[in-house]
Amino acid sequence: MYQVAMVLAGVLVLSIGSVLGYFARQSIARKKADKIEVTLQKRISQVKKEADEILAKAKEKAGQHIDKTKKDVASQKQEIFRTEKLLLKKENVLTEKTSVLEEKEKDFNSKVERLKEIKQGLEELKQKAISELEKISNLSKDQAKKELLQTLEEECQRELMDRMKKLEHEGAEKYEKKAKEILALAIQKYGLSQAQEITTTTVSIPSEDIKGRIIGKEGRNIRVLEKLTGVEIIVDETPEVVVISGFDPVRRQIAKVALEKLVGDGRIQPARIEETVRKVESEIATQIKDAGERAVYDTGVIGLDPKIIQLLGRLRFRTSYGQNVLLHSIEVSHLAATIASELGVNVSVARKAGLLHDIGKAVDHQIQGSHTDIGMKILDKFGVEKEVIDAMKAHHEEYPAETIEAIIVQAADQISGARPGARKDTVENYIKRLEELEGIATSFVGVEKAYAIQAGREIRIFVKPEEIDDLGAKKIAREVARRVQEELRYPGEIKVTVIRENRVIEYAR
Numbered sequence: 001m002y003q004v005a006m007v008l009a010g011v012l013v014l015s016i017g018s019v020l021g022y023f024a025r026q027s028i029a030r031k032k033a034d035k036i037e038v039t040l041q042k043r044i045s046q047v048k049k050e051a052d053e054i055l056a057k058a059k060e061k062a063g064q065h066i067d068k069t070k071k072d073v074a075s076q077k078q079e080i081f082r083t084e085k086l087l088l089k090k091e092n093v094l095t096e097k098t099s100v101l102e103e104k105e106k107d108f109n110s111k112v113e114r115l116k117e118i119k120q121g122l123e124e125l126k127q128k129a130i131s132e133l134e135k136i137s138n139l140s141k142d143q144a145k146k147e148l149l150q151t152l153e154e155e156c157q158r159e160l161m162d163r164m165k166k167l168e169h170e171g172a173e174k175y176e177k178k179a180k181e182i183l184a185l186a187i188q189k190y191g192l193s194q195a196q197e198i199t200t201t202t203v204s205i206p207s208e209d210i211k212g213r214i215i216g217k218e219g220r221n222i223r224v225l226e227k228l229t230g231v232e233i234i235v236d237e238t239p240e241v242v243v244i245s246g247f248d249p250v251r252r253q254i255a256k257v258a259l260e261k262l263v264g265d266g267r268i269q270p271a272r273i274e275e276t277v278r279k280v281e282s283e284i285a286t287q288i289k290d291a292g293e294r295a296v297y298d299t300g301v302i303g304l305d306p307k308i309i310q311l312l313g314r315l316r317f318r319t320s321y322g323q324n325v326l327l328h329s330i331e332v333s334h335l336a337a338t339i340a341s342e343l344g345v346n347v348s349v350a351r352k353a354g355l356l357h358d359i360g361k362a363v364d365h366q367i368q369g370s371h372t373d374i375g376m377k378i379l380d381k382f383g384v385e386k387e388v389i390d391a392m393k394a395h396h397e398e399y400p401a402e403t404i405e406a407i408i409v410q411a412a413d414q415i416s417g418a419r420p421g422a423r424k425d426t427v428e429n430y431i432k433r434l435e436e437l438e439g440i441a442t443s444f445v446g447v448e449k450a451y452a453i454q455a456g457r458e459i460r461i462f463v464k465p466e467e468i469d470d471l472g473a474k475k476i477a478r479e480v481a482r483r484v485q486e487e488l489r490y491p492g493e494i495k496v497t498v499i500r501e502n503r504v505i506e507y508a509r
Helices: 002-137 141-189 209-215 217-229 249-265 270-299 306-317 325-343 347-356 371-381 386-392 404-418 427-442 470-487
Strands: 202-204 232-234 241-245 447-453 458-463 495-500
Touching: 202 249, 209 217, 209 249, 217 232, 217 249, 217 270, 241 249, 249 270, 249 306, 270 306, 270 325, 270 347, 306 325, 306 347, 306 371, 325 347, 325 404, 347 386, 347 404, 371 386, 386 404, 427 447, 427 458, 427 470, 458 470, 470 495
Parallel strands: 458 495
Antiparallel strands: 202 241, 232 241, 447 458
8 A cells, every 4th residue: 555655646746747848848938939039020120120221222323324325325216317317418418419410321321322423433534545545556454454464574684684684793802802701710710730641551661581480480560569559561572661551540550559569679479469458548548539639628618428528539540631620620620719709699609610520530441321321320329419510511512501501611621621621632632633623524415614613522414405305414414424424433422413504695795
């Protein structure tokens, strides 16, 4: 019973506590709700106040914008009004101008019609006049026109011919005088010494006993020397002379120098020959290089490939009619540069072409063809300028001179070769060769006269025009070239030129 009573008392106390807690929470909640309501009321009042302020400002700004817009609209209306007035004025002006132009057009059309009528009348009068003239002259219009033009043409031709003759005569005298002055200046400006450096093919020996030592036991010494140098050594009955034969001038020079050293030393045997030839080859190679570099430095030519300079040096041991080819090339370079400077053309091209014009002679004994063709191939291979090749290829007239520099190099080459003492040849052989050339040319029917020029490198044949026509002239040139090639011995090439000339001469009395 006691325990039940305790439980019931606990339940009662808990129930009373719960009721009291509920009322307490309700009281606290009401107090908080009252505070939140007051706060919300204050916030609502503040927001309404701020909204009223924003609305007032917005109304003020809207009023300002409306006023500004009204002003802009008013000004634009005024501007449009002024523009309309201006356009209206221009339209009135254009209307007036259009009316004037229409009147002028009508006037112009009426004048055109009147002109057409006048032109038609003139054409009818012209035709009547032509008909009357044809009746009077007994010639048609085309015949009269033809005779008139023919008469005018004849008169103009006579005047032109007289004028051309006068100009040719005056111009020839003037240019000939100027050309002589330029050539004289070039020759005087570069006076090269003409002491000849002939690469001889003979070696003098002090006594006949040396010949046996050169030959050696069973010919072993001479065989070794010939094998190493690539030449043929001729030991014959000619007293105190040994002859060296070979196509390569450098090899001939090596053999010549080596043989001279061996003869001077006196010790001639295979081992000594090999040693001497090696030393001489090295010396000659150095001399060739130095000679090429000196030539380039002396002429002032730059930009050449080292192999071209080496080939230039080889020309030191090459001669043409006794004239040293390297010295000749240097002289041609200086002469061409001087002439080009006087004429106001490309001095650099003329100088370089003059130096390189005979470069093919350095290897013409090794390669088939003329030295000009060989030189062109060499220069093209090593990238020399085309204008330089064009200037050097015409120096023997094998190719036409395409530039003024080519003519200059041709003239400089002939000046250098024609200097007194520059080249030598046996007088008897020279005269005999020229006589044979002229004799072959004059043996043909219709040939009036023939001249061998340029040291026998060209034969010029003048034929009788009344006996030989153009086809016959070509045939004579071909036949003369064939006979010269078959019957004569000569260095290089011989150019055959046949000239057939008609002259008409009249005298004014």
